[in-house]
Amino acid sequence: MLKVTNLACSRGGVPVLTGVSFTLAPGEALVLRGPNGAGKTTLLRVLAGLQPADAGEMTMQAGDSAYASHADGVKSALTVRENLQFWASLYGLPLPDAVLVDFDIAHLEHRLAGNLSAGQKRRLGLARLGVIGRKILFLDEPTVSLDRQSVARFGAWVRDRHLAAGGIAVIATHIDLGLEAREMDITAFRADPSRPEGRAAQSDEAFL
């Protein structure tokens, strides 16, 4: 369960969002929508605990979440398999071979990560999510650099592996991941209604 109540957050000292509330049960995903600068990354950073909220409450099981940003976070000097093995060891978990298949990197497993294409690197970065076994995922534009087939494959992983196993995901994205997810337009929660991105709200009206 992830419960967010009346959350307010700032970036660089400037209030960005206010009154953000939503609840996600196991197996549910929320897609954050909004134009550039609306505050999607800021909200994800607060949810992931990378910066404090200005106000409001969050309830989730401690230590059960993971945040993936635009950065791939792969280690260039290690092979694809060694990268995943590194993450598995860090979390004290076995490396499931299915992850290599799910993210279509099995044929690349012995390649140096530093020599991968941008999209291949991104698939490797995302594959970490399948290794670390965290129940709540905060994902910021996870499909950057991915081709259409890889986007569909990632959407299928979120749906069939993560959510189907009782996971939760909050995803900022401008594209369709093919998920049956709730969507929330965060312009409804702008802290400064005079900004062109939107106005402030305190209700569920942002859910599409």
Ligand SMILES: Nc1ncnc2c1ncn2[C@@H]1O[C@H](COP(=O)(O)OP(=O)(O)OP(=O)(O)O)[C@@H](O)[C@H]1O
């Ligand atoms: N380090 C920073 N210092 C000050 N302001 C920042 C900083 N990073 C972002 N901002 C501002 O905070 C606001 C929210 O930015 P944020 O990155 O959360 O938007 P976003 O919805 O994720 O945008 P995008 O779709 O472009 O990724 C914007 O007005 C942005 O210019």
